[in-house]
Amino acid sequence: MDFLNAIILLLNYIFVPALAYGSQLALGAIFVTLIYGILRFANFATGDMMSFGTMFTILFTWYFQSVGIGLGLLPTALLAIPFAIIFMIGYMLLIDKFVFKYYRVNKSPPVQLAMVSIGVMFVTQAVVRIIIGPSDRRFFDGEKFLIKAGEFKDITGLNEGLAIKSTQVITILVTVVLVSTLFWFLNKTKTGKSMRAYSDNEDLALLSGIDPKKIVMITWIIAGILATIGGALYGLDKSFKPFTYFNNMLPIFAAAIVGGIGNPFGAFLGGYVIAFSEILLTYAYKKFFMYVLPESMAPDGLIQLLSTDYKFAVSFSILVIVLLYRPSGIFKGKVL
């Protein structure tokens, strides 16, 4: 019984939250890695692009709520996401046309493109803050919990409850669907294959008649979808605040590099590596050991490897270690 309790405890406080957080990071990391693989620069505007997409999701959610359209138990935001994606893609293509295209055509070094992306970051941040403001916003509606801790206790008769938020389930489901579609697209369709060819060897791809303009456009479209959904899911699960989104750029970068930059599957797994290590290392295991160990050996302290203040530091330390010992990432991306 105690053993079961211990497992439920870990599920409730580590596994489920880390899976949801990891999915959100994974979407962002695939975004970073696609841009890096095909457009060949580190996009420092990642977090702000995600907040831009989320902002439109929120605006449409408010609109739907005001006219009384909803999805019942599901959050209205799910209905708003497709509309937000359209605006997001428009914004991305606009930025590409007026900003990034010039440097791509001139074959500027990646560093210059990274600097330009900082300019885009500033502008996007300003636009988001001017339109929706810098404050913390929650736009979740519908049924909050799939399983409530109390109900779970009543049904199973255990001491530990398991609470599963509906946003966590939605996040995981949407991620699975989206990522599998993406991998199917990249591996099976002709356009996807030409994208990978372009990423691997640009000159060879051009020689075999692949249209770079089309590739770039499709990359931005996929990036727009990923950024909006990733951002909206994070916002649904936690809350929307432009500053947090900007900060999320850092673990997302860590996930992309840990997974091997330029490798979408690596980025996907990298998201979970980062999320699980952040939560595993900062969780206080006191209660867990109280269940597992006999009473006489019960621990005094919190048995916490690192205080939760260092959550971000964990992912960055992993990144630094990976950069040092395996610069191409755990799952072999491009060699740095």
Added chain:
Amino acid sequence: MRKNLNVIAAYSIMMGLIILVGIFQSWNIALSIFNLCLISAVMTMGANIQWGYAGLINFGIMGYTALGGLAAVLISVNPVQEAWSAGGLNILFSLFLIIGMVLAIRYVLNKYEKSKTRTYIIASIIILGIIIIRFVSEPGIEAIEEVDPAKTGFLGGFGLPIIFSWIVGALFAGGLAFVIGKVALGLRADYLAIATLLISEIVIAIIKHEDWLTRGVKNVIGLKRPAPYEVNLQQTEWFINLVEKFNASKLSLISDLTERQATLNQFVIEGSSIFVKLCYSGLFLVVVVILLILTQKALYSPWGRMMRAIRDNEEAANAMGKNVVKQHLLIFVLGSAIVGIAGAMLVTQDGLFTPGSYRPMRYTFLIWVMVIVGGSGNNFGAILGGFVVWFLWIEAAPIGLYLVNLTTAGLDDTHFLKVHLIESVPYFRFLMMGMGLLLIMRYRPRGILPEKIEIK
């Protein structure tokens, strides 16, 4: 003279703008802008050494700034005796343990060939060390943080004049840069950028949460000053006389004696804060000028030529027998040390240390905008960038407000769009910085004052 005309013109325009702020807004505002411009200039000089001279991207400026600030606290605050007696021993012992750990790792690194076993040994040393250190330091940290937490709750510093911290800040930042450089300088440009950005976040996390050392988010306030205090100035004879002399013409217009005394008091209060700011300006100017002379000398020295050679063609420089790795490390440390000075100067001027205020937007990316806009590789350009960008950063809100009022002049004052836009005026600075950066990158990629190298 002629070829420096654009430099002189650019600087005169900048000074003119600051003077205009002084005339139209107030001299107090103008001087505080000027002081922060000077600090920004020091930061940009540091970043410019790394990026302009050597082509190294360092997105960790925030971390070095914060370390400089930490130096200001550790140097100037008086030691907290109770805290030292409560947990000082544990902390010192942990410090020895850390040194021992580093020595042990070095020993293993030198003694054994590179192998899996060596990696495992090092990993186990680190893990064991961390566990022991936690056991030793934890009671000490708890005891220290319990000493009058509302006022101190930390070890305090050395109680020395705060000016020393400018040098110590440079040492701190340089030391950190040495460690980071050893680890990360082999990476390709954009990875170096990401790695340094993340490392600086770790530094901030540590400063924010190690309360026994820095008081963390509780902030350290009331640091000592190198300049006189306003309150003391207002009661000093010679200062009041000075203010009286300055405003003699205005004062003579007032005939009533008590009224005249009241106006004089007003002038003295205003003057004292201007005087204090002027003191800071003088101190900062000295630093800027010294650094400018040094960096200019370095730029035109054989060493500067070598750095440019390394920047422009690493392989060729390597083939000519230049030690690229060593030079990169050197310049990384030097540039970061300069940023550390700026960090200490900043805390000195503010008189308080607020770890929560270190954000990458303000302390990393803004500095980069300054370097790019001003002109990388050119020290005068970098300083100008610091001035221009900081000026716009502060004045963006009034300019934005003016523009909003102008464009929405036809709308009613309570119209929701106008109200919303006026509320979001502070964010126009981000828009301005972003647009400025994008335009400069596109149409004048080498900055306002581009790099110009003549070998004399």
